[in-house]
Amino acid sequence: MCVKTRRLDVARVCLGSMRNARGAMCLRNTSNEPELEARVATLAIQLGLYVSLRQLNFEALASS
Numbered sequence: 001m002c003v004k005t006r007r008l009d010v011a012r013v014c015l016g017s018m019r020n021a022r023g024a025m026c027l028r029n030t031s032n033e034p035e036l037e038a039r040v041a042t043l044a045i046q047l048g049l050y051v052s053l054r055q056l057n058f059e060a061l062a063s064s
Contacts, residue, residue, distance in 0.1 A: 003044045003052045006036060011043050022046060 002011035008027065015024040023046035030039045037056060044053040 003040055003047065003049050003056075006040050008036075008039055008043065015046075020046070 002008070002014055012024065012027060015027065023043070026042050026046050027039070030042045033039050033042075041053055041056055044050070044056065
C-alpha cells in the first residue's frame with residue numbers, strides 16, 4: 001500500500017514492523033535522492049512488488 005500511495009514515511013514504519021532491515025537500509029540510503037519515483041521504486045524492489053514497479057515506470061514515462 002505504501003508503494004501505491006507513495007508514503008515513504010509510513011513505509012519506514014512498516015519496514016520496521018516487518019523487521020525488514022535490508023529494505024529499511026535501502027530506503028534510508030535513497031533518502032538523498034531528489035526524485036520521489038526513484039525512492040518509491042527502491043521500496044517496490046525491496047518488497048518484491050514488481051507489478052507496482054512496472055506501473056510506476058509507465059507513469060514516469062507518461063509524465064516526461
